[in-house]
Amino acid sequence: MDTMRFVIVRQKYRPDGGAEKFISYTLEALALLGTIELNIIARKWKYKQKERLTLHKCDPMQWNRISREHRFASAARAIWQRENFNIVQSHERIAGCDIYRAGDGVHQIWLEQRSRVLPKWHQKLLFLSPYHRYVIKAEQLTYQAPELKAVICNSRMVQKEISDQFGLDKNKIHVIYNAVNIKEFFPADELQRLKIRKLFSLPLKASLLIYVGSGFERKGLKSAIYAISKTHYYLIVVGRDKAEKKYHNIAKDLSCFNRVIFVGVQINMSLWYQAADGLLLPTLYDPCPNVILEAMACGLPIITSTTCGGSEFILPGKNGYICDAMDIKSIADAIMALPSWTFNSSASKYARSQVKHLSYQHLSQQLLSLYKKILH
Incomplete structure (x- = not known):
């Protein structure tokens, strides 16, 4: 031929x-x-x-x-x-x-x-x-x-x-x-999770969500910070934006800056997912971000928006929640409705099963x- x-x-x-x-x-x-x-x-x-x-x-x-x-x-x-x-x-x-x-x-x-x-x-x-x-x-x-x-x-x-x-x-x-590489992205057990939190100087016992994405406006970081401010959760922010200081100020104005941890762009993302209790991504518009697939492969529940194609992998109440990107109350309620993290839980297994074939x-x-x- x-x-x-x-x-x-x-x-x-x-x-x-x-x-x-x-x-x-x-x-x-x-x-x-x-x-x-x-x-x-x-x-x-x-x-x-x-x-x-x-x-x-x-x-x-x-x-x-x-x-x-x-x-x-x-x-x-x-x-x-x-x-x-x-x-x-x-x-x-x-x-x-x-x-x-x-x-x-x-x-x-x-x-x-x-x-x-x-x-x-x-x-x-x-x-x-x-x-x-x-x-x-x-x-x-x-x-x-x-x-x-x-x-x-x-x-x-x-x-x-x-x-x-x-x-x-x-x-x-x-x-x-x-x-998604399920050999690279997988759930960590309790011991490994604590080791990672110590490595990254993260609070060991706190409820902690992760946000991943550069271009903070599009990815909904403002909504994420507002929602976090209404809960006891911490938020790890992975990514970069020219206007990052603006988001620092939002967190300060809402008196939650001590619970919003900006870490910039990271390479070994699997460890960051493994340190978290869930992914929070109330994006304004996103066809299907890789971060949702990666987080689910790590067994994390997902909170994302109705205008995110990755929501197709979420069964509300089972492995996460789907909210309007600007509905702060709904996002905060979803955060509080997340189950406490448990290794190998049915929710974690379900999340991983949804993307395992990809x-x-x-x-x-x-x-x-x-x-x-x-x-x-």
């Missing part, structure tokens, strides 16, 4: 990015197809030598956000048309690709959710923003393009949003959840099936 030429399009590499993790699994799945040539179109990319892929550097000049998106899209499209690849999988909103991965969900819906936390004057500016109008149009053109054969999204929530917003046939939209192998098989379908 002739060599199949496959290309993935992504502007830039982020070591902690969910899209980058998904792409690494994609490359593994493609390797199983046999005679295949792997390519990446990106401004810059770090990859392992064993992946044996060709980088097509695409770094046109940019002077603002619109030029960054538009000029990359035009240059990337020119590369894939010149190279005549068999399959083009884009992780950016670029019309003309064969497969589009909607990792960021639907931009219009994100703006609607974000507007809820903004003053009225800022809401108007948000929807009038030339940049956001450009992104909405680019997204629309991507879905309307005749070349589009399939869309990959990572939650049923986003599948429905795309179908409703753009009139796309649901059969064209494939829900493929991210993978292995790298399972993800690769789903992708492999989709690629074969498109090729034939």
Whole structure:
């Protein structure tokens, strides 16, 4: 058989990015197809030598956000048309690709959710923003393009949003959840949990929730702090934001700063989950964050929002609760309703069982099936 030429399009590499993790699994799945040539179109990319892929550097000049998106899209499209690849999988909103991965969900819906936390004057500016109008149009053109054969999204929530917003046939939209390494993320017993808390200088006996995510506004840290202030719980905040001091001040104003522990970005996340009693993530909008899958693999109950695709893994009252992202009372009530942590409890087992099947192998098989379908 002739060599199949496959290309993935992504502007830039982020070591902690969910899209980058998904792409690494994609490359593994493609390797199983046999005679295949792997390519990446990106401004810059770090990859392992064993992946044996060709980088097509695409770094046109940019002077603002619109030029960054538009000029990359035009240059990337020119590369894939010149190279005549068999399959083009884009992780950016670029019309003309064969497969589009909607990792960021639907931009219009994100703006609607974000507007809820903004003053009225800022809401108007948000929807009038030339940049956001450009992104909405680019997204629309991507879905309307005749070349589009399939869309990959990572939650049923986003599948429905795309179908409703753009009139796309649901059969064209494939829900493929991210993978989680259950050998890396697993529940700790009581002894290990105490050791980890000592290691990180965390209160040994306190009820302690963990929040994980950079971009604090989008991920709902303000709501999380407000809810925590109404309970006796501690909150570990993992992640970064340029406006971090603003959230320090919120906690101080609510007299709970001594119970909100900011630790920045962390590498060995499994230990942080194992130190906690649950994950609190009242995100404004998130297609399906990896942190929910990781926390559940560690046996933690989850409190998240109705606008988070990860809520699909939660049975309220069994392994967590689902609240409106801005309903502080409901979030606080959910925190207080969490059962006391017990190793190997039925709730912990149930949480882990919900994500146990989301292995790298399972993800690769789903992708492999989709690629074969498109090729034939």
